[in-house]
Amino acid sequence: ETGVTQTPRHLVMGMTNKKSLKCEQHLGHNAMYWYKQSAKKPLELMFVYSLEERVENNSVPSRFSPECPNSSHLFLHLHTLQPEDSALYLCASSQAATGDYGYTFGSGTRLTVV
Amino acid sequence: GENVEQHPSTLSVQEGDSAVIKCTYSDSASNYFPWYKQELGKGPQLIIDFRSNVGEKKDQRIAVTLNKTAKHFSLHITETQPEDSAVYFCAASEGGADGLTFGKGTHLIIQP
Numbered sequence: 001e002t003g004v005t006q007t008p009r010h011l012v013m014g015m016t017n018k019k020s021l022k023c024e025q026h027l028g029h030n031a032m033y034w035y036k037q038s039a040k041k042p043l044e045l046m047f048v049y050s051l052e053e054r055v056e057n058n059s060v061p062s063r064f065s066p067e068c069p070n071s072s073h074l075f076l077h078l079h080t081l082q083p084e085d086s087a088l089y090l091c092a093s094s095q096a097a098t099g100d101y102g103y104t105f106g107s108g109t110r111l112t113v114v
Numbered sequence: 115g116e117n118v119e120q121h122p123s124t125l126s127v128q129e130g131d132s133a134v135i136k137c138t139y140s141d142s143a144s145n146y147f148p149w150y151k152q153e154l155g156k157g158p159q160l161i162i163d164f165r166s167n168v169g170e171k172k173d174q175r176i177a178v179t180l181n182k183t184a185k186h187f188s189l190h191i192t193e194t195q196p197e198d199s200a201v202y203f204c205a206a207s208e209g210g211a212d213g214l215t216f217g218k219g220t221h222l223i224i225q226p
Contacts, residue, residue: 002157033213042118043158043203045213056213090157101146101207103214105157 003027006091006106014114015081021109023074023091029104031096032074034066037088037108049074050097081113116141118206120217128225133194135220137204138186144206147180148214149189152201161202162189191222199224 004025013019025032034046048056049068063085065077074091088110092103117140127133139147148163162178164171170179175194180187187206191198201221205214 002159004157035213040218042218043216045215048213092157096209099209101209101214102148102160102163103150103158105150105159107155107157 002104002106004091004093004104004106006089006109008109009107010110010112012112012114013078013081015083017081018077018079020078021076021089021091021111023076023106025072025074025091025093025104027093027104029093029095030071030098031094032068032071033092033094033103034074034076035090035092037090043090047076078111081111083113086111086113116144116206116208116215118204118215118217120204120220122220123218124221124223126223126225127194129194129196131194133191133198133222135189135202135204135222136186137188137206137217138184139206139215140185141206141208142182142185143208146207146209146214147178147187148205149176149178150203150205150216152203152219158203194222194224196224196226198222 007022031050036044046060047066067075088108090108091106120137145166150158151161152158175192177190201219203219204217207214
């Protein structure tokens with residue numbers, strides 16, 4: 001375990017479903033991130049939270065909605081997704097707000113939209 | 115915004131030989147350059163990072179170099195071993211709370 005835990009590890013959902021991905025870090029970090037990893041593409045930054053405030057939206061479709069209730073938890077709420085949203089969703093944390101930019105990643109949630 | 119190009123996409127080397135992965139970046143303000151290793155079924159793991167106030171950094175069999183003028187940086191792995199087989203990602207950032215911009219990854223295969 002890296003100190004960043006993501007649940008569930010695998011998720012299959014229909015296009016009309018609503019689901020949420022959860023990320024939890026026990027490292028005392030002050031920044032958290034959602035990345036999307038698709039085959040043959042670079043990791044795509046979706047959302048950044050620093051000191052629990054969102055600082056980056058990166059033109060992500062509104063069917064993805066992040067939530068950061070405290071510095072240890074990050075959620076990604078999903079609704080009316082498309083098949084092209086199938087990917088590995090990675091959460092990461094860092095001490096970026098205090099100058100240490102090295103990420104610790106979770107193992108990801110493998111999402112399949114059917 | 116930042117754009118990071120990474121080459122090659124696949125690299126196969128004999129065990130014991132060296133491997134080199136190269137990246138270029140576009141934003142001259144970038145000053146933080148980490149490298150990540152991703153094994154099957156796991157998230158990327160930071161293996162080495164450096165800032166642009168140093169030109170080279172070494173950690174056992176891994177070394178990284180930076181050419182700020184040309185805006186490119188490289189990962190060198192010497193005396194490769196089977197456990198080095200993985201996908202390697204370079205990334206760049208100008209620091210602060212902004213996220214990292216990653217390259218597309220290099221699949222490193224170590225042939226026994």
